[in-house]
Amino acid sequence: xIQAFHVYKQYDRESSALSDVTLQxxxxxxxxxxxxxxxxxxxFLKLVFREELPTQGQILVGxxxxxxxxxGQIPELRRSIGVVFQDxxxxxxxxxxxxxxxxxxxxxxxxxxQKRRAFNALKAVGLHHKMHAYPMQLSGGEQQRVxxxxxxxxxxxxxxxxxxxxxxxPAMAQEIMALFQDVNARGTTVLVATHDREMIQxxxxxxxxxxxxxxVAG
Amino acid sequence: MxxxxxxxxxxxxxxxxxxRSRLINALSVGTMAVSLFVLGAFLTVASNLNEVVARWTRxxxxxxxxxxxxxxxxxxxLVDRLKDHAAVDSVELVSREQxxxxxxxxxxxxRSLPEDLGGNPFxxxxxxxxxxGHQSPAxxxxxxxxxxxxxxxxxxxxxxxxxxxxxxxxRLVRGLGAFLGGILVLAGVFTISNVIRLTVYARQDELDIxxxxxxxxxxxxxxxxxxxxxxxxxxxxxxxxxxWVAFRVLARDAVAASDLLGRAVVFLPPAVCVVIVLGGMAxxxxxxxxxxxxxxx
Numbered sequence: 131x132i133q134a135f136h137v138y139k140q141y142d143r144e145s146s147a148l149s150d151v152t153l154q155x156x157x158x159x160x161x162x163x164x165x166x167x168x169x170x171x172x173x174f175l176k177l178v179f180r181e182e183l184p185t186q187g188q189i190l191v192g193x194x195x196x197x198x199x200x201x202g203q204i205p206e207l208r209r210s211i212g213v214v215f216q217d218x219x220x221x222x223x224x225x226x227x228x229x230x231x232x233x234x235x236x237x238x239x240x241x242x243x244q245k246r247r248a249f250n251a252l253k254a255v256g257l258h259h260k261m262h263a264y265p266m267q268l269s270g271g272e273q274q275r276v277x278x279x280x281x282x283x284x285x286x287x288x289x290x291x292x293x294x295x296x297x298x299x300p301a302m303a304q305e306i307m308a309l310f311q312d313v314n315a316r317g318t319t320v321l322v323a324t325h326d327r328e329m330i331q332x333x334x335x336x337x338x339x340x341x342x343x344x345x346v347a348g
Numbered sequence: 349m350x351x352x353x354x355x356x357x358x359x360x361x362x363x364x365x366x367x368r369s370r371l372i373n374a375l376s377v378g379t380m381a382v383s384l385f386v387l388g389a390f391l392t393v394a395s396n397l398n399e400v401v402a403r404w405t406r407x408x409x410x411x412x413x414x415x416x417x418x419x420x421x422x423x424x425x426l427v428d429r430l431k432d433h434a435a436v437d438s439v440e441l442v443s444r445e446q447x448x449x450x451x452x453x454x455x456x457x458x459r460s461l462p463e464d465l466g467g468n469p470f471x472x473x474x475x476x477x478x479x480x481g482h483q484s485p486a487x488x489x490x491x492x493x494x495x496x497x498x499x500x501x502x503x504x505x506x507x508x509x510x511x512x513x514x515x516x517x518x519r520l521v522r523g524l525g526a527f528l529g530g531i532l533v534l535a536g537v538f539t540i541s542n543v544i545r546l547t548v549y550a551r552q553d554e555l556d557i558x559x560x561x562x563x564x565x566x567x568x569x570x571x572x573x574x575x576x577x578x579x580x581x582x583x584x585x586x587x588x589x590x591x592w593v594a595f596r597v598l599a600r601d602a603v604a605a606s607d608l609l610g611r612a613v614v615f616l617p618p619a620v621c622v623v624i625v626l627g628g629m630a631x632x633x634x635x636x637x638x639x640x641x642x643x644x645x
Contacts, residue, residue, distance in 0.1 A: 179560075181560060202564075205559075205562045205563060205564045205565075205567075206562070207562075208559075208560065208561065208562035209561075209562035213560065213561075215560070219556075219557045219560060220557070221554050221557055221558075222553075222554070223554070232558075232561065233561050233562065235357065236558070236561070236562060236563045236564070236567055238349070238350040238353045238354065240353075280561070
């Protein structure tokens with residue numbers, strides 16, 4: 131599903147965010163990307179869904195070279211990838227139901243269908259009873275769950291999650307991981323960036339470790 | 349269906365945004381309205397004057413005043429020669445008596461003036477109307493040159509000079525209107541583009557998120573374009589309303605002007621009003637596109 135070949139990313143001349151990263155994540159795989167803060171986890175995810183371009187190297191997602199696709203095709207790529215952002219990236223002026231439904235809205239799904247599916251997605255993360263609340267009225271953990279519901283609503287072929295359990299208590303973190311496993315069981319490839327070693331050990335999945343922008347294990 | 353849903357979304361978002369920042373949006377709508385009002389006012393004046401010029405031009409006349417002692421034979425020859433002239437449409441002979449009658453009909457209060465002066469002071473005249481296509485100043489002057497020294501002709505008079513002056517005035521009014529209106533419309537574009545840019549800045553995070561979850565550029569920018577279009581349209585509608593009110597208020601003076609111009613002063617035709625509103629919309633769209641082009645969306 132993801133193939134990275136000799137990927138480099140430099141933001142300035144002195145330091146590299148990623149250096150010669152070559153890795154593969156198979157279709158249908160559940161995989162962790164780990165490493166200390168600043169190891170390059172978030173940068174790698176950004177390259178995968180084309181928020182940024184690598185300085186050098188190629189990345190293929192689902193067989194498509196995302197470093198070479200024209201700007202006009204980026205939205206289509208992003209719609210096929212569910213992303214849980216570290217800072218949630220929720221629309222502050224919309225209710226959480228609208229936030230989750232927004233992905234379907236840009237796909238021109240009928241309004242009733244949008245609501246039904248958004249409600250179900252919120253139900254899956256246990257927040258359907260707060261669907262009319264605005265993001266700022268929720269705790270960090272709750273906002274994270276909204277972000278997860280939004281990432282999953284369109285049943286993406288690939289789910290990228292950047293520290294998805296960082297703001298959650300252990301019980302909720304476990305529930306979210308169970309949710310990811312369900313999605314994975316239905317065929318979605320899952321790549322989770324985290325530095326939560328305990329959770330990684332508990333899950334027993336493949337782990338790719340980054341250190342100073344280089345793949346050191348996995 | 350998909351396009352319709354997108355349009356509904358664009359309008360809903362645009363209206364929400366317009367209402368949310370209604371004060372600053374009122375500023376762009378106001379600027380637009382004033383700009384289009386000035387343009388429309390000049391257009392109204394120019395179109396009325398233009399109609400008068402066209403009407404006057406259609407009946408360009410040259411009058412040859414005749415010597416009182418001219419013989420009937422000479423006068424007859426003169427009329428025949430004029431009738432044969434390529435530029436001449438019709439020729440009318442006005443006798444001294446007819447001229448006096450006309451004077452009395454036009455100026456009731458001065459009916460007794462000729463008697464006071466001791467007789468009929470008006471000379472006989474030949475009024476020549478020119479054919480369409482032969483009304484250029486050059487042709488009129490040529491006709492005058494050909495006949496002003498003919499036997500029996502005392503003086504030639506023509507109103508082309510006035511028409512020329514009036515045409516120049518109309519061109520001036522129109523040019524001034526286009527210039528001032530143009531500058532103000534540019535100010536409108538500038539204002540709308542800056543107001544939209546402020547909105548874009550204020551919502552930059554939101555727009556980034558939309559892009560990150562897969563919204564196309566058109567989907568992200570659509571509401572802003574519609575917002576500019578609505579601002580322009582509102583400006584256009586308000587300007588037409590202001591023009592109408594100004595026209596009604598000035599209607600009394602317009603009646604006096606009608607007497608002078610020989611026709612009723614009229615408001616802009618509906619088609620032109622529609623064009624003003626559509627123009628406002630176009631200006632709004634251009635303003636939005638400029639601001640969206642300059643900002644990272």
